[in-house]
Amino acid sequence: MRAPAASPPIQLDRTAAKRRAAWRRRGIVLAFMSPWLVGFTVFFAYPLVMSAYLSFTHYDLLSSPKWIGLANYRFLFTKDQTVWPAVKNTLWFIAIAVPLQVLFALGIAVMLSRARKGVGAFRTVFYLPALAPPVAATLGFVYLLNPATGPVNTILEKAGIQGPLWFDSPQWSKPSLTLLALWGVGNTMIIFLAAVLDVPQHLYESAQLDGAGFIARVRFVMLPTISPVILFAVVLGVIEGMQYFTQAYVAANVAGGSASYSAEAANALGYPEDSTLFYPVLLYQQGFRYFNMGYASAMAMLLLAVSFAVTFIIVQNSRRFVHYQGPGR
Amino acid sequence: MRRALTLTLLLALTLGVSACGGSKKSSPSTSTGETKVEPANITMWTPFVDPELQTLKAVVKDFEATHAGIHVKVIGGTNDDKIVAAIRGGNAPDVAQSFSSDNTGAFCPSGAWIDLGSYMKKDGVDASIFPTAPRDYTTFEGTRCALPMLADTYGLYYNKDLLAKAGYKSPPKTISQLTAMAKKLTVRDANGKLKVVGFNPFPSWYENVPAHYGPSWGAQWMNGDKSSLNTPPWQDQLKWQKSLVDWYGYDNLVRFNAGAGDEFSASNAFETGKVAMHMDGEWRVNFIKKEAPKLNYGTAAFPVADNKQDLYGAGYVTGSIIGIPKTSKHKNQAWLLVKYLGTNTPALAKLSNGIQNVPTTSASLKSPALTPLPGFQTFLNVFGNANTTTTPITRIGAANQETFQSFISKYISGSKTDLEGGLANVDKQIDNQLEQANAGQAP
Numbered sequence: 001m002r003a004p005a006a007s008p009p010i011q012l013d014r015t016a017a018k019r020r021a022a023w024r025r026r027g028i029v030l031a032f033m034s035p036w037l038v039g040f041t042v043f044f045a046y047p048l049v050m051s052a053y054l055s056f057t058h059y060d061l062l063s064s065p066k067w068i069g070l071a072n073y074r075f076l077f078t079k080d081q082t083v084w085p086a087v088k089n090t091l092w093f094i095a096i097a098v099p100l101q102v103l104f105a106l107g108i109a110v111m112l113s114r115a116r117k118g119v120g121a122f123r124t125v126f127y128l129p130a131l132a133p134p135v136a137a138t139l140g141f142v143y144l145l146n147p148a149t150g151p152v153n154t155i156l157e158k159a160g161i162q163g164p165l166w167f168d169s170p171q172w173s174k175p176s177l178t179l180l181a182l183w184g185v186g187n188t189m190i191i192f193l194a195a196v197l198d199v200p201q202h203l204y205e206s207a208q209l210d211g212a213g214f215i216a217r218v219r220f221v222m223l224p225t226i227s228p229v230i231l232f233a234v235v236l237g238v239i240e241g242m243q244y245f246t247q248a249y250v251a252a253n254v255a256g257g258s259a260s261y262s263a264e265a266a267n268a269l270g271y272p273e274d275s276t277l278f279y280p281v282l283l284y285q286q287g288f289r290y291f292n293m294g295y296a297s298a299m300a301m302l303l304l305a306v307s308f309a310v311t312f313i314i315v316q317n318s319r320r321f322v323h324y325q326g327p328g329r
Numbered sequence: 330m331r332r333a334l335t336l337t338l339l340l341a342l343t344l345g346v347s348a349c350g351g352s353k354k355s356s357p358s359t360s361t362g363e364t365k366v367e368p369a370n371i372t373m374w375t376p377f378v379d380p381e382l383q384t385l386k387a388v389v390k391d392f393e394a395t396h397a398g399i400h401v402k403v404i405g406g407t408n409d410d411k412i413v414a415a416i417r418g419g420n421a422p423d424v425a426q427s428f429s430s431d432n433t434g435a436f437c438p439s440g441a442w443i444d445l446g447s448y449m450k451k452d453g454v455d456a457s458i459f460p461t462a463p464r465d466y467t468t469f470e471g472t473r474c475a476l477p478m479l480a481d482t483y484g485l486y487y488n489k490d491l492l493a494k495a496g497y498k499s500p501p502k503t504i505s506q507l508t509a510m511a512k513k514l515t516v517r518d519a520n521g522k523l524k525v526v527g528f529n530p531f532p533s534w535y536e537n538v539p540a541h542y543g544p545s546w547g548a549q550w551m552n553g554d555k556s557s558l559n560t561p562p563w564q565d566q567l568k569w570q571k572s573l574v575d576w577y578g579y580d581n582l583v584r585f586n587a588g589a590g591d592e593f594s595a596s597n598a599f600e601t602g603k604v605a606m607h608m609d610g611e612w613r614v615n616f617i618k619k620e621a622p623k624l625n626y627g628t629a630a631f632p633v634a635d636n637k638q639d640l641y642g643a644g645y646v647t648g649s650i651i652g653i654p655k656t657s658k659h660k661n662q663a664w665l666l667v668k669y670l671g672t673n674t675p676a677l678a679k680l681s682n683g684i685q686n687v688p689t690t691s692a693s694l695k696s697p698a699l700t701p702l703p704g705f706q707t708f709l710n711v712f713g714n715a716n717t718t719t720t721p722i723t724r725i726g727a728a729n730q731e732t733f734q735s736f737i738s739k740y741i742s743g744s745k746t747d748l749e750g751g752l753a754n755v756d757k758q759i760d761n762q763l764e765q766a767n768a769g770q771a772p
Contacts, residue, residue, distance in 0.1 A: 058766075058768050060435060060439055061413055061417060062413065062416060062417070062435060062436070062439035062440070062441035063438075063439040063440060063441070068768045071765070071768045072765075075761070075765045079761045079765070080761070080765075081754070081758050082732075082735075082758075146587050146588070147583060147584050147587045147588075148584045148585070148586075148587035148588025148589075149587065149588045150587075165580065165583050165584070165587075168583045168586075168587055169583070170742070170744065255587075256533065268533070269731075270735070271533070271738075272738065272742075273735075273738050273739050273742060273744060274735055274738075274739075285731075288410065289726070289727070289728075290725060290726050290727075290728045290766075291413075291432075291435045291726060292725075292765075292766065295765065
């Protein structure tokens with residue numbers, strides 16, 4: 001029997017070649033993506049999965065984790081009396097400081113967009129604080145607002161006013177941190193400025209022709225146009241608010257001072273009177289000071305769930321007030 | 330290629346030689362009476378920084394001189410976070426020192442610091458050479474994973490010039506005397522601002538933590554395995570503290586404290602004469618010598634509650650602990666260093682003289698080699714007093730103290746007023762924390 005024409009093997013060869021080429025392409029794509037993939041796996045996916053696992057264990061960082069089921073979550077929701085005050089502090093910050101930050105950044109951006117002279121200099125001046133490292137900035141504020149020796153209270157005293165106790169008062173510590181946050185809104189401000197400058201000039205002109213004043217132009221032209229950026233700033237602000245740690249940690253430790261030499265230590269976290277004990281500060285305290293990493297992981301999982309839920313709710317509801325330019329929206 | 334290879338080989342050789350350090354000169358093995366060990370280069374981590382670090386290094390040099398073949402690299406300025414991270418990473422030092430005896434409750438049960446029992450038995454070291462308190466804060470539930478290495482005790486510092494000006498010749502011995510003197514020694518300016526504070530009882534200021542006050546009232550942290558803060562001694566202590574803070578005015582004290590200067594700086598309020606009487610640790614003697622040599626001061630045991638006068642002379646003690654992380658590759662050599670720093674009388678005397686901390690064995694406490702600075706003897710006496718106590722070691726580390734302090738700050742400021750209810754709640758919180766920390770442990 002004579003063999004038929006060799007076309008099928010050739011076809012097979014082609015298919016195989018195609019497949020090889022496809023694999024090669026995939027390989028190349030993967031190779032290009034690998035830095036991100038490795039980073040994502042090592043620094044995000046793995047810690048997340050481990051954290052979820054550890055939240056069901058008793059883990060003191062030193063011996064291997066022991067499975068305890070839902071005990072950490074039970075303690076978190078029913079027995080730990082420090083959680084609710086910490087949550088309240090964090091909510092305070094999100095409800096007060098975050099909106100103020102957005103408004104303040106937007107206000108500066110609008111003013112800068114209207115400045116005629118020295119725009120570059122003003123922009124730099126208002127952006128500059130954002131470059132200060134958070135720890136240094138906090139140290140600076142604690143010094144400025146020292147109730148006894150700080151320049152702010154000294155000036156107030158010269159004017160005959162008894163200044164507040166700032167970081168040393170449970171009523172004033174969060175407002176003091178808010179001042180610090182407002183001082184450092186440079187990043188948000190720059191984004192707003194770009195958005196404000198991006199509003200098409202012809203829209204303002206049309207509105208002006210229709211008799212709209214400054215307020216009306218801001219209300220009906222600028223705000224709707226930059227609303228996606230506002231949404232972005234709010235979501236970012238809320239997420240950062242939920243993770244607020246560094247400034248609170250530094251301010252409490254510096255203002256509180258502590259018996260640190262002997263290290264059995266007056267604990268300054270949350271000083272004064274737990275008013276700066278934000279949720280992430282409590283999480284840190286449990287995980288790294290009390291060697292209670294299993295419980296801290298449970299706290300972290302709750303934070304993740306709440307962050308996710310809040311962001312979801314904001315984005316879902318944003319459709320009502322966020323206006324996207326362009327067709328099809 | 331060949332050149333590169335030669336270079337690499339040379340480099341490797343150089344590194345190898347430098348890594349071996351001086352061990353080449355040493356004998357093949359070293360004998361210390363009890364244990365024979367191979368020569369080794371070991372590492373020790375300590376929280377001490379200069380100038381204390383220099384004293385420690387000098388003592389370690391003495392150790393090397395008597396233990397041929399063991400070379401110790403001492404690294405200062407470390408802390409417990411770094412030790413824990415290094416143990417987890419497998420690169421912990423061979424010997425670790427911690428300022429925080431509270432963490433014995435973490436290091437011992439986890440095995441992060443190895444059990445020293447067998448080493449001690451082999452070398453005939455009995456824990457009875459340590460007084461009760463340091464013996465207690467270096468073990469947890471029967472496992473001894475650490476030895477004490479220098480202790481801190483607390484007492485009263487008083488400014489002799491200020492006391493003399495107010496007509497006092499001797500320091501107070503009871504709390505009511507302390508209170509009366511504190512009020513008389515206090516000076517306010519025309520606006521009512523505090524210029525000199527007789528005794529500053531503000532919570533968490535400098536050394537004002539409950540652990541340091543408790544012994545003067547005979548207060549106990551635990552009753553069995555339950556927290557026992559809602560008891561008359563603690564209630565009395567807090568009522569006194571609040572009444573004295575109220576006498577100054579809470580806000581006035583906050584303002585005074587904010588301008589009082591850092592505790593560990595030359596502007597320390599006692600050293601600058603802004604505070605007439607002061608609760609502090611024995612190390613202050615050395616700080617005053619360096620930072621305020623002209624200060625005319627005295628030291629005494631801290632005053633005691635009027636209904637606990639038999640306790641006078643006692644105080645609070647805590648201290649440094651030293652042990653061997655489980656990842657050490659030279660445990661036998663590490664043990665020799667731990668034993669030397671923890672039990673050798675001349676070594677402890679030299680450390681005490683250089684750092685002005687209390688030496689931690691009964692023998693070293695009586696060593697003729699001790700050259701205490703004036704005022705230091707008070708703290709040696711407090712250390713040796715039978716009623717001197719420390720804080721109990723638990724699995725929750727310092728969490729019980731911090732939960733307590735959190736309530737105290739609110740009670741003293743007036744934002745919480747129900748003392749007994751508040752303390753009962755603190756007890757409940759601590760018991761819950763203990764229960765939570767014990768979850769997953771073998772019953």
